[in-house]
Structure formats: structure tokens, C-alpha cells
Amino acid sequence: MTRSGRTVRGLDAEQRRARRRADLLEAALTLFGRKGFAAVPIEEICQTAYVGTKSFYELFDSKEACYLALFEQLTADLSDRMQVALGEVDSIDGLIEKLAQVLVADLRRPQVLFGQSAGVSPVVERRRRENRRWAAGFVEGVWRHYGVIAPERDVRAIALGTVGALFELIVDWLFDGTGEAEELVARLTAYHRVVRAGLESTVDGVSSDR
Template sequence: MTRSKSAARPAPAPARRRIRGLDAEQRSAQRRRQLLDAATELFAEHSFSGTSIEQICQHAYVGTKGFYDHFESKEACYIALLEQITAQIQQRVGEAAAAAEAEGSDWSQRSAVVVSAFVHAIADDPRLAKVTFGEAGGISPVVERQRRGNRRWAAAFLDRQWSGATAGEPDHARMALALATIGGMFELVADWLHHHDDGGAPDAAERLIEDLTVFLTVIDAGRSGAR
């Protein structure tokens, strides 16, 4: 018995429906970006507590169902936004440090490059500084854990950058000093943000770079003196 040609051929895979040139997965990713962009704008302007999920959806032109497809709560949306901004900052600072090290710069030169990269990562778009440093404290225990994790990453990064550790100095002592230094730097950022919350002063970022560089230089001088 001969099979028909139609029976012998496998059924073609169903075509993926495209809307405006995007398939379902691409549209989902686009909605997520729109929601995070809207959250950035609204959290920076109205604060976390002053923004509702409905406002985020309206600003993003995404339905409430679309919001819950990506985030289970407003807090989850904020954490995703914080993770996104943090990854951008870490990448920018890491690349700047690696480039300076490749040029043979010592820590005294490299620190200015690292500080400048960090400040521009949060100050070129003032909304990012507001969301990360003006909002993170006191939202919830989950957000606080995320914030503390970011500080410990920054402290570990600083500890790797510091040169000439005291012979026999315990690792935990160096890490504790790095963590305290990062806390001081972040407090300077928060204070700067309070006084430059419009981001409009043309020299605002440069002033923050100067303040952070001086602070870091003094800490490093103290370490050298102790050695």
C-alpha cells in the first residue's frame, strides 16, 4: 500500500504570530522594559510609596495583567529595577578599573578613575541616583537585604583595588574597613542627592567626584599611616 505524499510529510510548525514585527517573547520583553522605564520615572519623581501599580501601568501603556505577568508586587518591580541599575553601575565601574589597571596606573591614580565612573553612572541620569540612593532605605526587609548585598559587593571590589595591605592584616579587618568606607561614600552620595535633587547644577557631578575622591584619599592615607 502506497502512502500519499501528504501523509509522508511532517506537519509544518505553526507560524509564530508577530505584531508590529515582534513575536510573543519579544513583546513580553518590551513590556517589561516599558514597565521598568515607567517605574524609574515615577519612583524618582513621586517616591516608591507615592507610586501605585496602576500609575506604573498607565505610564508604561501596559495593562495591569501585563504588570503581574512580570512582577508579583510593586516591591518586586522595585527590586528588579534596583538589580538592573546595580548591574549597570558595576559594569561601568569594573570596566573603568580594568582599563586604568591595564595602563599601569597605581591605586592613587586609579581611584579617581573609578570614582568618576561611579558618579557618572548614577548622575548622568539623576533619576538613577534617586531610585538607588534616595529610595532604597526602609522600604522592606527584602529590599534592605538587596541594598546590603550591593554594599558588600562594593566593599569587596574596593578591597581588591586597595594596594599594599599590611602584612598579616586579617582579611576580615580589611573587609570591615572597606565596608565602612563604602558606607561613608554612599552617605556622601545621599547627602549630595538631597542638595542636588534636580540634577540641574552643571558642576554637581564634578563636586561629588571631588568629595568622594578626597574622602577615599584620606582613608587610604590613614591605612598607609597605620602600616
């Protein structure tokens, strides 16, 4: 007979562990989003989450590991939302507007994903680069979905450069401090329209107006 272990407030040990982890990540989201990674000690994360330091180290090896777990969680959530949005909108401009709405809904999220992620550590930087490559693949897929490029055309480098520029525009918007979705949409849309015009004016990488 297997013993399930005692429960506390209706939660078993594994559920309590999951709750502590969720509380720590929520506290980290708030603190990293407001202060940045370097300015937040582990003790403050624990105090904000009402979780002991011992419990923190049972879940995360370091503050970097906590940040990386939060980054992974936010990345997965954003990618899921954009995949859903791709099936809901009928234009790239509409997709950009959906992205802006997601980012504006909780400014802590873009702060952690874009505003604070650079320079945290080599490990986080590698994960950030992987995230950009995934986003570039998504952008390339969007271009094919809407007929911007031919199915066989290789534009991986252009997609990666576009993603880098769009991410930097998001960072600039964050540091401007407006928090307005309309402003973010305008910046991202204006840039993407220039890129799209360039893509549509070339055939197999050679200008069509030569």
C-alpha cells in the same frame, strides 16, 4: 512541526512580553526616581508605560517585585561599568570620577539605587545589604590593585564601612540638589583620601608612627 505563534508588529509573544517588561521598568525608573517608592501606585506605572495592569501582574507579583527587578538591573549595570572603568583609569581618583560621571548622566539611577532604596521593604533591604557587601569587595580589590594594602591584609570591615560612608555621601549630594559631578567627585575623593591615608599609615592594623 513547532508553531512559532503570531507576530504583532514583527514581535512574537516572548518579544512582546520582554518589551512590556522593559517599558514598565523604564516607567518605574522615572517615577520612583522622581517621587519615591511609596508615592507611586502600580496604576501610574502602567499608565506611564502604556501597559495594562493585567500585563503588569503577569510580569511582577507586586510593586516591590517591580522595584527589586529595577534595583537588580541598575546594580548590574553600575557594577559592569565600574569593572570596565577599573581597566581604563590609572588611579583611584580617576575611578571615583568615572563613578560620578555615571551617576550624573542619569540622576534617576542614583535616586533609585541610593536615595530611595532604604526602607522600601525587608526584602529590598536584604538585597541592598548584599549590594553593599559586593561593593566592599570591589573596593578592597581596588585597594589591592593600586597597592594601598598588602595582598594578605584583611580589611573587609574597613571596606564595608567605607562603602557605607561613600553611599551616604552620594545620598547627601542627591538631596542637596546640585547635580554637579564636580561636587560629587570632591566629596567622595576627600573622604576616600582620608581613609587611604589611614590605611597607608598602618601595618597589620598597628599604627606605623607609634
